[in-house]
Amino acid sequence: MTVEPAATRNSGAEEVRTDRLVLRRPDQDDLDAIFALHNDPEACEHNPSDMLETREDAELLLELWSHQWNRYGFGYWVVRRHDVPDPLGVCGVKLVGFGRHPVLNLFYRFFPSSWGSGYASEAAATAVDWARVHRPDDLVIARVRPGNLASQRVAVRAGLARTEHLDTPGDDGIDWIYVSDRSYEG
Ligand SMILES: CC(C)(COP(=O)(O)OP(=O)(O)OC[C@H]1O[C@@H](n2cnc3c(N)ncnc32)[C@H](O)[C@@H]1OP(=O)(O)O)[C@@H](O)C(=O)NCCC(=O)NCCS
Secondary structure, eight states: OOOOOOOOOSSSTTEEEOSSEEEEOOOGGGHHHHHHHHTOTTTTTTOGGGOOOSHHHHHHHHHHHHHHHHHHSOOEEEEEETTOOSOOEEEEEEEEEETTEEEEEEEEEEOGGGTTSSHHHHHHHHHHHHHHHHOTTSOEEEEEOTTOHHHHHHHHHTTOEEOGGGOEEETTEEEEEEESOTTOOO
16 A cells, blocks of 8 residues: 655745745746746756757656645745846745655756855755655755766755665666765665
């Protein structure tokens, strides 16, 4: 029997504000930004399998993300600065299977023009904090390619630690696995 993870309702997940950022549930108005971000070779350099070729692909991706939101009450956010309407990128947690268990996958991808200002670290730490409060029984993981130093820094800054024995082949080669609980055995 498969046990479905419970939905999280009324958690305030649809919009979260940090010192500099607004993180909110994506909608149709974000389609151009989601496509541009995933059609940018620099933003997908370490995960080329995430590249999207057409706007229709972006529509499908947004549909998947929206399905997760509708079903569980949380998911990936679009991130922007308080004072600028244009998205900086995407970050959040989403339920995925990992080994025999459902876990929360921490994801972040930002437009290269925004890199180096600490936005990804601020957003990722917010996502992990949100998960600790609202999904305390779920492990948070980040899958990071060995050469993606910036992403490794973001995972650590968000409170995750690399756990070598969980390293797993992913869509683009081996992924290093960062987790919120180092005692997790898999
Ligand atoms: C990973 C990513 C989100 C980081 O975004 P960012 O806004 O530049 O991150 P931050 O400004 O918060 O910087 C995080 C850390 O990475 C370091 N860093 C940034 N670029 C780096 C690089 N090319 N090499 C090494 N370290 C780097 C920063 O100095 C900072 O380090 P610190 O914690 O010691 O201060 C961004 O590079 C990105 O979107 N990459 C493409 C998508 C991606 O690879 N996502 C991860 C998939 S697993």
